[in-house]
Amino acid sequence: MTPPPIAVRTATEWLSARARWHPLEIVFWFAAFAAIYLFPARHLILTEIAWLGLFALSLDLILGYAGIISLGHAAFFGFGAYTAALLAKHEIIEEPVLALLISGCAAMALGFVTSFLVLRGSDLTRLMVTLGVALVLRELANRYGWLTGGADGLQGVSIKPVLGVFRFDMFGHTGYTYSLTVLFILFLVARRLVNSPFGLSLLSVKSNPLRSSAIGISVDARLVAIYTVAAGYAGIAGALLAQTTAFASLEVFSFDRSADLLLVLIIGGAGYLYGGLIGAIIFKFMQDYLSALTPQYWPFWIGLALVVIVLVGRDRITSWTTPIRLMAARLNWRALARRSAERL
Amino acid sequence: MAVVLETISLVKQFNGVIASDNVSLQIEKGARQALIGPNGAGKTTLINLLTGVSRPTSGSILLDGEDITDLSTHKRVRLGIVRTFQINQLFSDLTPLETIGLAVSERRGQGLDWWRIVGSRPDLVAEVVEILERFHLTDVIDKRTAVLPYGKQRLLEIAVAIACRPRVLLLDEPAAGVPEEERHEILAAVAALPSDVSVLLIEHDMDIVFSFADRISVLVNGALFVEGTPEEVAHDARVKAVYLGEELVDA
Ligand SMILES: Nc1ncnc2c1ncn2[C@@H]1O[C@H](COP(=O)(O)OP(=O)(O)OP(=O)(O)O)[C@@H](O)[C@H]1O
Ligand SMILES: [Mg+2]
Numbered sequence: 001m002t003p004p005p006i007a008v009r010t011a012t013e014w015l016s017a018r019a020r021w022h023p024l025e026i027v028f029w030f031a032a033f034a035a036i037y038l039f040p041a042r043h044l045i046l047t048e049i050a051w052l053g054l055f056a057l058s059l060d061l062i063l064g065y066a067g068i069i070s071l072g073h074a075a076f077f078g079f080g081a082y083t084a085a086l087l088a089k090h091e092i093i094e095e096p097v098l099a100l101l102i103s104g105c106a107a108m109a110l111g112f113v114t115s116f117l118v119l120r121g122s123d124l125t126r127l128m129v130t131l132g133v134a135l136v137l138r139e140l141a142n143r144y145g146w147l148t149g150g151a152d153g154l155q156g157v158s159i160k161p162v163l164g165v166f167r168f169d170m171f172g173h174t175g176y177t178y179s180l181t182v183l184f185i186l187f188l189v190a191r192r193l194v195n196s197p198f199g200l201s202l203l204s205v206k207s208n209p210l211r212s213s214a215i216g217i218s219v220d221a222r223l224v225a226i227y228t229v230a231a232g233y234a235g236i237a238g239a240l241l242a243q244t245t246a247f248a249s250l251e252v253f254s255f256d257r258s259a260d261l262l263l264v265l266i267i268g269g270a271g272y273l274y275g276g277l278i279g280a281i282i283f284k285f286m287q288d289y290l291s292a293l294t295p296q297y298w299p300f301w302i303g304l305a306l307v308v309i310v311l312v313g314r315d316r317i318t319s320w321t322t323p324i325r326l327m328a329a330r331l332n333w334r335a336l337a338r339r340s341a342e343r344l
Numbered sequence: 345m346a347v348v349l350e351t352i353s354l355v356k357q358f359n360g361v362i363a364s365d366n367v368s369l370q371i372e373k374g375a376r377q378a379l380i381g382p383n384g385a386g387k388t389t390l391i392n393l394l395t396g397v398s399r400p401t402s403g404s405i406l407l408d409g410e411d412i413t414d415l416s417t418h419k420r421v422r423l424g425i426v427r428t429f430q431i432n433q434l435f436s437d438l439t440p441l442e443t444i445g446l447a448v449s450e451r452r453g454q455g456l457d458w459w460r461i462v463g464s465r466p467d468l469v470a471e472v473v474e475i476l477e478r479f480h481l482t483d484v485i486d487k488r489t490a491v492l493p494y495g496k497q498r499l500l501e502i503a504v505a506i507a508c509r510p511r512v513l514l515l516d517e518p519a520a521g522v523p524e525e526e527r528h529e530i531l532a533a534v535a536a537l538p539s540d541v542s543v544l545l546i547e548h549d550m551d552i553v554f555s556f557a558d559r560i561s562v563l564v565n566g567a568l569f570v571e572g573t574p575e576e577v578a579h580d581a582r583v584k585a586v587y588l589g590e591e592l593v594d595a
Contacts, residue, residue: 002480003480003481003482003483003484004482004483005473005477005482006473006476006477006482006485007473008466008469008470008473011441011463011469011472011473011476011485012463012464012466012469013463014439014441014463014485014486015441015442015445015462015463015469015472016461016462016463016464018462019461019462192458192459192461193458193459195461195462196457196458196459196460196461196462197445197446197449197450197454197455197456197457197458197460197462198455198456198457198458199458199462200438200442200445200446200449200462201446201450201455203435203437203438204435204438204443204446207435207436207437207438208433208434208435208436210397210429210433211429211433211434211435211504213397213416213417213418213421214395214397214417214421214426214427214429214433215421215426215446215447215450215451215504215507215508216418216421216422216447216450216451216455216508217418217450217455218416218418219418225456
């Protein structure tokens with residue numbers, strides 16, 4: 001009756017299985033960097049994909065890993081965008097990388113303060129509260145036009161070369177390399193984070209907060225922590241937009257932006273980090289293609305896609321890619337099981 | 345014997361319903377204490393109060409003589425008050441390996457460790473494996489908890505609690521709903537709990553209660569009705585009246 005003992009080594013392998021690099025991941029990043037040389041003519045849209053992907057990655061951290069749904073993630077995106085634009089315009093911090101970090105920190109501070117609003121309540125309350133925060137910020141940016149440029153946006157921003165060397169150009173060559181590098185580094189950090197004991201605790205909080213607290217986890221503190229980190233990611237995404245376009249306008253805070261973001265993540269699937277990136281690629285290329293075809297129909301197609309995805313997906317949020325990912329995971333497990341069996 | 349956990353005149357009201365009525369309960373170090381009482385007597389409510397899942401209307405809770413009434417659940421766990429749930433509260437998408445790994449890493453204060461990969465501490469994994477072996481879970485370590493047989497899930501409930509290294513362990517009907525042929529595995533696990541852990545067991549099955557406990561507290565309508573050794577409780581006329589009467593009605 002007693003099941004057989006198990007080797008510590010096998011248990012270690014199983015435990016770290018989620019963190020192992022899949023060959024497809026390497027292909028993905030190789031392709032992304034190869035695009036620097038292969039598709040110079042597409043660098044403008046690729047830059048947009050890079051910051052949108054980072055923005056969606058940020059939403060994935062709170063939604064896919066901690067179960068916090070948001071319809072106002074543009075609050076942090078916009079805050080980061082304005083911070084970066086203002087730093088450059090008033091020549092406070094001229095070097096883009098440093099300005100990017102500071103913009104991220106500013107958004108983190110905002111995320112920390114507002115995180116306390118999303119601790120309690122149902123998904124619906126969270127949707128409303130996050131939506132409200134973004135609306136408030138947009139209105140503040142509108143009100144304080146002397147600082148933000150109001151409805152006209154912040155004009156006359158000029159961005160200095162990255163690290164004092166790489167000058168931004170109108171074709172997006174520097175912009176794409178810069179954005180992709182930032183995305184890749186932040187992705188590596190996020191990947192590390194979600195596969196750590198801290199990341200595991202986030203999954204547990206998402207799955208069952210009652211049990212999480214019953215094993216000694218301070219649920220609120222974990223949610224505050226990940227919300228703050230995610231806000232920083234969103235802020236950096238916004239700062240990338242501001243730096244690569246040398247512009248920031250009220251639109252960075254818009255409801256549409258938050259809603260599109262949720263859509264991007266649903267297209268790609270939440271909870272495995274690549275969803276936001278894949279979603280961003282599909283979303284941008286679809287938008288590009290469809291709006292060139294029939295400008296006024298773009299919202300129609302995206303709306304239709306949304307309905308289909310949600311209907312096909314088994315779960316409301318964890319998307320239609322779940323079955324595929326589960327299958328991939330299964331294969332991974334199998335290989336692992338085979339290897340550990342061979343060792344015994 | 346030294347009292348570890350103690351409640352003083354604990355009252356809990358749910359809009360009108362008195363679920364805990366002036367309960368003053370003591371749990372001694374190393375106790376094997378049972379808490380019995382008819383359905384709706386307030387047993388689970390009492391555990392919720394002891395663990396901070398809900399707050400008492402009045403009264404206080406002491407651990408080693410220190411007032412912990414206002415402490416949050418996770419802080420009480422750090423102090424050694426750990427429970428299991430009458431209805432499974434597990435992480436359905438995590439494997440038993442991950443679940444126990446999480447509990448152990450949290451207990452060691454490594455839960456905020458965000459740069460290390462799960463499973464990269466050999467001593468932690470060794471402890472996790474030891475717990476999984478002790479609770480006969482090694483054959484399902486890689487399965488999602490949601491798909492485990494019910495008996496295994498109940499074992500995991502206790503294993504998670506043990507991974508927190510409790511000083512006081514509150515077991516809320518650990519064998520509830522487990523089919524007859526799997527019960528003995530749960531009971532063996534309960535019987536084999538470390539002797540320095542003080543255990544309060546809620547259970548309806550009198551055979552289990554009498555074979556496990558050296559002290560029994562009877563709760564009726566939220567109030568402590570009778571307390572004593574199994575011998576005393578078994579022969580108490582009032583308990584027979586309430587409890588057996590209740591069972592007869594049930595039957
Ligand atoms: N959250 C709540 N809100 C309102 N009433 C509650 C709540 N929790 C418990 N009660 C009531 O308190 C009383 C005691 O319930 P409790 O669950 O503690 O009983 P129990 O002794 O654990 O019963 P069982 O043996 O069925 O598990 C019941 O009348 C129940 O309806
Ligand atoms: Mg109960």
